[in-house]
Amino acid sequence: MISYKQNITITLILFFIMSYSYAQNTTHKVLDKSTEHKIDSLLSIMTIEEKVGQMNQLNGFWDATGPVPKEGSAETKYEDLKNGWVGAMLNVRGVKQVKALQKVAVEQTRLGIPLLFGYDVIHGYKTISPIPLAEASSWDLEIIEKSASIAAAEASSSGINWTFAPMVDISRDPRWGRVMEGAGEDPFLGSKIAIARVNGFQGTNLKATNTIAACAKHFAAYGFVESGKEYNSVDIGSSTLHNIVLPPFKAAVDTNVKTVMNSFNELNGIPVTASSYLQRDILKDQWNFNGFVVSDWASINELINWGIAKNKKEAAEIASKAGSDMDMEGSVYIKELSELVRNGIVPESIVDDAARRILRVKFELGLFDDPYKYCNLDNEKSTIYNPKYQEQVLDIAKKSIVLLKNENSILPLKKEKQHIAIIGPLANDKNSPLGSWRLASDDHSAVSVLEGMQEYTGNKLTFSKGVDLITEPTRFIKEVKINTIDTSGFSDAIEIAKIADVVVMVLGEHGYQSGEARSRTELNLPGLQQKLLEAIFKVNQNIVLVLNNGRPLAIPWAAANVPAIVEAWQLGSQTGNAVAQVLYGDYNPSGKLPITFPRHVGQIPIYYNYKNTGRPSNNNNNVFWSHYIDSSNSPLYPFGYGLSYTTFEYSNFNINGSTFKINDTIKVSVDITNTGICKGKEVVQLYIRDMVGSISRPVKELKGFELVDLKKGETKTVHFTLDKTQLGYFNNDGAFVVEPGDFKVFVGGNSLTSLEIKFELID
Numbered sequence: 001m002i003s004y005k006q007n008i009t010i011t012l013i014l015f016f017i018m019s020y021s022y023a024q025n026t027t028h029k030v031l032d033k034s035t036e037h038k039i040d041s042l043l044s045i046m047t048i049e050e051k052v053g054q055m056n057q058l059n060g061f062w063d064a065t066g067p068v069p070k071e072g073s074a075e076t077k078y079e080d081l082k083n084g085w086v087g088a089m090l091n092v093r094g095v096k097q098v099k100a101l102q103k104v105a106v107e108q109t110r111l112g113i114p115l116l117f118g119y120d121v122i123h124g125y126k127t128i129s130p131i132p133l134a135e136a137s138s139w140d141l142e143i144i145e146k147s148a149s150i151a152a153a154e155a156s157s158s159g160i161n162w163t164f165a166p167m168v169d170i171s172r173d174p175r176w177g178r179v180m181e182g183a184g185e186d187p188f189l190g191s192k193i194a195i196a197r198v199n200g201f202q203g204t205n206l207k208a209t210n211t212i213a214a215c216a217k218h219f220a221a222y223g224f225v226e227s228g229k230e231y232n233s234v235d236i237g238s239s240t241l242h243n244i245v246l247p248p249f250k251a252a253v254d255t256n257v258k259t260v261m262n263s264f265n266e267l268n269g270i271p272v273t274a275s276s277y278l279q280r281d282i283l284k285d286q287w288n289f290n291g292f293v294v295s296d297w298a299s300i301n302e303l304i305n306w307g308i309a310k311n312k313k314e315a316a317e318i319a320s321k322a323g324s325d326m327d328m329e330g331s332v333y334i335k336e337l338s339e340l341v342r343n344g345i346v347p348e349s350i351v352d353d354a355a356r357r358i359l360r361v362k363f364e365l366g367l368f369d370d371p372y373k374y375c376n377l378d379n380e381k382s383t384i385y386n387p388k389y390q391e392q393v394l395d396i397a398k399k400s401i402v403l404l405k406n407e408n409s410i411l412p413l414k415k416e417k418q419h420i421a422i423i424g425p426l427a428n429d430k431n432s433p434l435g436s437w438r439l440a441s442d443d444h445s446a447v448s449v450l451e452g453m454q455e456y457t458g459n460k461l462t463f464s465k466g467v468d469l470i471t472e473p474t475r476f477i478k479e480v481k482i483n484t485i486d487t488s489g490f491s492d493a494i495e496i497a498k499i500a501d502v503v504v505m506v507l508g509e510h511g512y513q514s515g516e517a518r519s520r521t522e523l524n525l526p527g528l529q530q531k532l533l534e535a536i537f538k539v540n541q542n543i544v545l546v547l548n549n550g551r552p553l554a555i556p557w558a559a560a561n562v563p564a565i566v567e568a569w570q571l572g573s574q575t576g577n578a579v580a581q582v583l584y585g586d587y588n589p590s591g592k593l594p595i596t597f598p599r600h601v602g603q604i605p606i607y608y609n610y611k612n613t614g615r616p617s618n619n620n621n622n623v624f625w626s627h628y629i630d631s632s633n634s635p636l637y638p639f640g641y642g643l644s645y646t647t648f649e650y651s652n653f654n655i656n657g658s659t660f661k662i663n664d665t666i667k668v669s670v671d672i673t674n675t676g677i678c679k680g681k682e683v684v685q686l687y688i689r690d691m692v693g694s695i696s697r698p699v700k701e702l703k704g705f706e707l708v709d710l711k712k713g714e715t716k717t718v719h720f721t722l723d724k725t726q727l728g729y730f731n732n733d734g735a736f737v738v739e740p741g742d743f744k745v746f747v748g749g750n751s752l753t754s755l756e757i758k759f760e761l762i763d
């Protein structure tokens with residue numbers, strides 16, 4: 001008779017042999033039969049505790065990215081690991097550390113199932129790319145994919161096999177600090193960027209050692225938290241959910257993203273962690289997602305604070321039934337779920353399904369072939385900070401900059417015989433440009449704007465910070481302390497400004513003023529920076545304002561008075577070089593805003609794809625129309641907006657007919673000419689308006705864009721196609737409908753474009 005232990009050994013040997021022959025290509029959505037057989041055999045020998053163990057993710061012993069629970073010392077975590085009660089870790093990094101823990105899982109547990117190691121690799125690991133919102137400003141899908149692949153290469157060389165990225169939350173509220181992590185306000189652009197990022201992280205071969213599993217987060221509607229306040233309620237209707245919020249998630253799932261993270265918010269009264277409508281009905285059933293859902297940090301426990309569960313037991317029951325497969329650092333599943341299954345409260349099939357999904361990702365990553373595949377010290381050494389990545393992130397950074405204003409051609413700067421005064425608290429900062437969410441990066445490792453400018457030696461440069469933005473050094477988990485009192489540096493700055501030809505002022509937000517839990521009620525230049533700007537303006541109006549920020553800012557005074565404004569966001573490791581190369585014209589800026597800039601915080605939410613309303617204008621010259629009495633309705637800078645050192649002209653806007661059937665493909669073309677002084681790139685944007693719908697339709701919706709490179713004087717024709725997938729929309733029942741009727745199609749260089757053609761769609 002074969003003993004229990006021998007039986008396990010034989011089964012394990014069998015599936016390990018089979019796993020060697022497992023097909024390499026994991027990018028298709030059809031389940032691989034041999035993998036499913038291996039999972040079957042593994043599940044058949046797992047105890048309930050071991051299956052629940054797969055659903056448990058523990059934080060490592062440093063780098064907390066959320067409130068750390070009081071229970072759960074290092075010793076208990078090791079005990080859980082050895083028992084096989086842990087399926088994944090987070091915040092463990094470096095080959096040595098990862099290997100040590102993986103060894104415990106593989107060599108000391110009964111079944112030797114390898115661990116996943118998750119980490120927030122959001123915009124780089126050690127070499128830091130621009131913040132995601134900045135990258136989205138490039139509208140350049142190739143470099144966005146490249147950025148994610150660099151991040152994956154560095155992180156994977158350091159033992160990590162799973163990133164909690166991309167964040168694909170659409171948001172219309174810049175008060176919410178996490179807009180820096182996303183792609184802005186538009187679902188079409190957001191979907192394209194979601195695809196690029198998933199492809200960048202996961203590559204074409206997930207079993208390679210330089211690709212990692214991606215995670216589309218935060219599912220769903222987190223970007224719509226009430227009044228922009230973190231971790232809050234969301235109350236939106238079906239149309240906004242299906243047409244605005246969900247498309248980037250669907251795009252990520254269709255790109256075979258391996259995991260999805262749920263979100264901290266509630267949606268229409270149900271905390272998302274408890275929402276089987278979102279997690280089961282939409283994600284797993286309708287979209288056929290076969291990866292797994294990880295909770296956000298302890299979001300299962302938070303069901304108690306939401307008043308949805310009375311205790312941890314109930315929280316575990318509700319979340320598991322709703323389809324939250326893995327419990328991130330909450331330890332609720334590991335404590336409660338096995339008993340709930342034994343007592344028949346949670347069906348074992350729920351635990352089986354969750355464990356299967358998690359094991360599937362482990363197989364797809366090739367961890368059963370080689371659990372130490374990401375643990376090569378030599379590779380780690382040669383990959384981290386590889387100089388080629390600095391070159392690449394510099395390229396990405398330049399392309400992420402948006403030129404907002406350039407009067408009297410103050411830019412580009414002359415390269416010789418000028419006195420340039422560089423002023424501002426962020427000008428010589430090497431830390432803040434790394435932005436938020438750059439956990440593994442080395443502090444103060446960015447090239448500052450001052451350092452970048454010093455690379456150009458033909459001019460005389462002087463520097464004064466003018467004022468401090470923050471009063472003490474800050475870290476990811478700390479509140480940022482802003483200087484609102486000390487103006488003692490103003491006089492030095494005024495002195496150098498008085499005698500300069502041009503003043504470059506580097507102002508904005510500290511890198512840690514945006515990101516998680518960094519909601520703001522104001523969108524001005526924080527602290528004393530506005531005062532400094534106005535004081536300098538009094539003595540020298542030749543100002544180039546370089547903004548460093550993680551969200552749109554409301555800066556009406558600067559927009560009205562300062563002749564040149566450059567939106568440089570937080571551009572990562574190569575910030576200073578990228579800014580200097582743009583200011584000096586060695587790179588002609590080509591970025592376009594992926595999110596609207598308001599004039600005033602009171603306009604929020606403000607976005608380009610708004611509804612016309614019943615009273616869109618003041619035709620009768622009276623007060624009764626949809627507007628403010630103390631501000632214009634229009635944004636300071638609209639979605640899709642950005643200037644260049646050259647100019648572009650659109651002509652020959654054509655469509656291949658005036659009436660189309662629902663199944664037709666409509667062809668639209670436009671000529672674009674570079675009419676200015678130098679070569680340049682333009683993002684040609686295509687919008688539609690469905691004039692009459694069974695529910696009201698937005699005044700414009702982006703449905704296509706192309707980044708066009710043009711020599712001076714050159715003309716190119718840009719072609720777009722439109723079909724029912726772009727002309728339809730989700731109605732209030734969540735059904736996709738294409739309705740006959742009149743449409744307008746627009747092209748241009750930003751969302752305010754009025755270059756339009758009409759057509760009719762018929763049955």
Ligand code: BGC
Nearest residue numbers: 065066120164217296297516
């Ligand atoms: C954030 C997630 C992040 C997780 C792990 C949470 O607080 O909301 O985006 O991935 O922490 O660090």
